[in-house]
Amino acid sequence: MTTAKKKKASSSKKEKSTNDGAGYSSSPTQLLLRIFPFWVALIGIFMALYWKESNRQQSVSSLSFPEATSLSDPNVRVAKLLFLACRRTYCHPHLQVSKRSLRATERIPQGEKLFEIPRSMHLWDLDAYRDPYVRKHLFKASHKISGNRLSQEAFLAAYLALELHRAEENPSSFDAIRLAYFDSLPTYEEFLAYHPAVQDKDLMNELLGRSAAQGVLQGYRNMINAEWEAFSAASPHFENMIGQERYLRARLVVLSRVLHVGPPGPEEVMAASFIGQQLENQDLLLDELYSYQDLIGVNLTDASGGGCIALIPLADLFNHHPHNNVDFQYKKIQPNRSGRSFVVSAVHRDIEKLSEPMASYGTLSDAHLYGRYGFNNGDGSGPIQLSLAFHHDMMKLNMTNDQYNYLPDSGTTSKFRNYQKRGLIKYLMYDDGYDGCIPGPTTHPEEAELKRLKLEHLLRIANDYERWNMLVAPRAPDILPAVTSTIPSTFSIPQFEKDFSYLEPGVERLLETCRMISLINGDFNGRAVAVLKENLDNSNFIIGPNVSDALEFRSYMCVSRWFGTRMVTMELRGKLNAEFQRLATMNRNAFGTFNWTALQVKLGEMQASQAGSALIFQRVSERWEDKKVNAEVEYTAKDLACPEEYATFLYKDDESSSGFLYY
Structure with missing residues (x-):
């Protein structure tokens, strides 16, 4: 190509380039001005995400634990659970672990949400009834003295003992949060340090004398022992695999931590093959629930009867006081989505800085709080039970949900009648x-x-x-809880x-x-x-x-x-x-x-x-x-x-x- 032709072609390309630019300048300053709004938007999005993640990290920063600290420390084990759980669900940023309970790092106004705990983290008695091992080996268990079927709490305890055993044998089958929850629960040795149900009987007789509290405590001890005997008689395999000490630990966990969630909703429906019949979808759950009433005498459908019970990580960290400032609800979070979550909220009054939020376990006498949970507030805030039945042993023990009695559900017998007559x-x-x-x-x-x-x-x-x-x-009756239950x-x-x-x-x-x-x-x-x-x-x-x-x-x-x-x-x-x-x-x-x-x-x-x-x-x-x-x-x-x-x-x-x- 000649020099003249090259100049002409070059001139033509410059002209075309100018026309393609539709009149926009290609100078560096003008290019920066064009892309600046996009950079601002990107930076804004990045900062919003960073702020959100910082808040999440702040919410769990006080729950983190030093790697060098031994996990034998209950505080550390509970902190590990919260550290993991709060990465997956909502946790209030101003709560920290304090001696198996929680403390507010800043004032938390009344009405604010503390935790939102999804169903996937819970352990329900409904899960126990659906467990193939429980259905095959334990459904036939009954109490030796009364012949009554076992309670919801007993089945949940047996299921927890099985799950703890399975987690030891095959931890890879369990979610990290579930494993952390299991680790956070009190060990048998930790229960020995404070719970009266596992203390020497002579020691408790010496400490409590012939009080109503001693009778209540004996009722809980008898209940736990009777449940173990019933499960062992129903399944020698369960007896050998779990052992009495493991069951006792699981039973005390349930006794001191179980919460009520009410009747199960439609989100709990199982496959029809589980029941063994092909039914319409809306009938599946009810049919399953009625089958438990027939098989083991458990009524999960009636709200007045309590419905289901559950172990709920995080929610079970709150101690008790009649003047509580924490409340629980199991409810839908988003109306357009199925499923519910267990929501913990601040109620009645603000949670003050450095104070321990308190839940209420219901109207329980000091004797029942002691026999069931192993503690007493010591401030005179609870009612006191007096038993004036000092000449005869009562066959009905007034346990929560009437879960254990010596008297048969079907009525009395001559044996029980004659036993009580002399008194x-x-x-x-x-x-x-x-x-x-x-x-x-x-x-x-x-x-x-x-x-x-x-x-x-x-x-x-x-x-x-x-x-x-x-x-x-x-x-x-009007005294408010202390700043923390440790003082x-x-x-x-x-x-x-x-x-x-x-x-x-x-x-x-x-x-x-x-x-x-x-x-x-x-x-x-x-x-x-x-x-x-x-x-x-x-x-x-x-x-x-x-x-x-x-x-x-x-x-x-x-x-x-x-x-x-x-x-x-x-x-x-x-x-x-x-x-x-x-x-x-x-x-x-x-x-x-x-x-x-x-x-x-x-x-x-x-x-x-x-x-x-x-x-x-x-x-x-x-x-x-x-x-x-x-x-x-x-x-x-x-x-x-x-x-x-x-x-x-x-x-x-x-x-x-x-x-x-x-x-």
């Missing part, structure tokens, strides 16, 4: 309202017949918990005031029992025998408060005698002040220790017994002042029981056994 007779051996004692049917046939009928009615209510037990109102909210020991309302409404149900015990032939206008005969088969029969003044007097004296007997059985006389001083010292140098907790429970019951006795006596003195001297015979109450031989006619056909209730 119930002792309540009838004072013959109040009569001039002297009633020797028996030979000399006093009508009086003896009334006593026999009263015994029949007492046998009918022998296991009605509220007819023999009462909750005494809290000594300090006392007050160093002083709460006490009862002289106010009869502490005993209401529970004392009315005790009075109803004492009205039956204190009935004499002249009551009901001389028709007492006929009235009791007519109502032998009436399970709802009560005498009621509309009775003669004399019967009401005798009923109050009966309750007063019960309180006095309780004080004697607890060996209170001369000991209350010494125990009070001992606890005052421990509040300062042994707060939260095992012995401190046991003494808190025992002393509260001692105080309640003394206060109850004094308040009942005060009520009698005020109401029946004119009956203190020269009272009519129907206004008399005996200090001592009548001779035992006067009641021998009531022991007819008694084949009672003893001692079969305790392990």
Whole structure:
């Protein structure tokens, strides 16, 4: 190509390039101006993502743990769980681990969400029933004494024990968060350090004496042992593979951490092949749930019955106080998406900086808090249980969800009836309202017949918990929780005031029992025998408060005698002040220790017994002042029981056994 042609071609290319640019300048400054908005947008997006990730890291930064720290430390194990879980789900940024619980690093306003825990992290009893091993080996388990099927908590504990064993054998089959949750749970050795259910029986007898708390604790121990026996009898393979210590650990985890989630929703539906029938989709879940009611007696469909129970990581880190500032809800988070999450929120008041958020486990007496969870707040905020059934063993134990009783679900048997009869007779051996004692049917046939009928009615209510037990109102009902459960909210020991309302409404149900015990032939206008005969088969029969003044007097004296007997059985006389001083010292140098907790429970019951006795006596003195001297015979109450031989006619056909209730 000639030089002239090359110049012409070059000129043509420059012209074309200029035309293609549509008039835009190709200078560097103008190019930068063109792309600057895009760079700003990209930087903005990057900063937003960085800010979001920084917040997430901040939310778990206080939960992180030093690599060199041993995972045998419970604090570190719990921190590891939160560190992993909070990368996957929502955690409030101002919470940190503190001695198996949580503490706020900044003030958290009321209404803010603390955790959002998806179903995938939970361990439900529904999961247990669906487990092939549980279905094959454990569904047939039943209690030896009563023949009753096992509870939801028992099945969840067995399933947890199996899952812990599987995680040890094959950890790669489990999600990292599930493994961290298993690691965070208290070990058997850690339970030994504080939970009374695994302590030496003689030690607990020494610490609690003959208190209601000791009876409640024995009920929990019997329940756990009975469950283990039932599962072992149903499956020797389960017995050999898991072992009693592992089951006990799992059972205490469930006992102290389980939460209610209500009836399962449609998102829990399983494949039709699981049930064995081809059904329409909307019927699958209900059919499955009804099958559990048929197979193992568990009702998961009724919200009033509680529905399902679950172990829920993170949510089980909150301690208890009646004045809680944390609440739980299992609900949908996004209306347009299926599935629900367990949401923990701040309620009632703000969570102050450096304070421990508190949940409420419900209205439980100090005795049940101690027997079930192994702790006591020690601030007088909880009600105190008094058991006045000191002559007979109750077959119904008032466990949560009625999960364990000695009495068969189908009703009583002659064995249980005879076992209780000998104790119930002792309540009838004072013959109040009569001039002297009633020797028996030979000399006093009508009086003896009334006593026999009263015994029949007492046998009918022998296991009605509220007819023999009462909750005494809290000594300090308005006290708020301490900043943290590791320090006392007050160093002083709460006490009862002289106010009869502490005993209401529970004392009315005790009075109803004492009205039956204190009935004499002249009551009901001389028709007492006929009235009791007519109502032998009436399970709802009560005498009621509309009775003669004399019967009401005798009923109050009966309750007063019960309180006095309780004080004697607890060996209170001369000991209350010494125990009070001992606890005052421990509040300062042994707060939260095992012995401190046991003494808190025992002393509260001692105080309640003394206060109850004094308040009942005060009520009698005020109401029946004119009956203190020269009272009519129907206004008399005996200090001592009548001779035992006067009641021998009531022991007819008694084949009672003893001692079969305790392990």
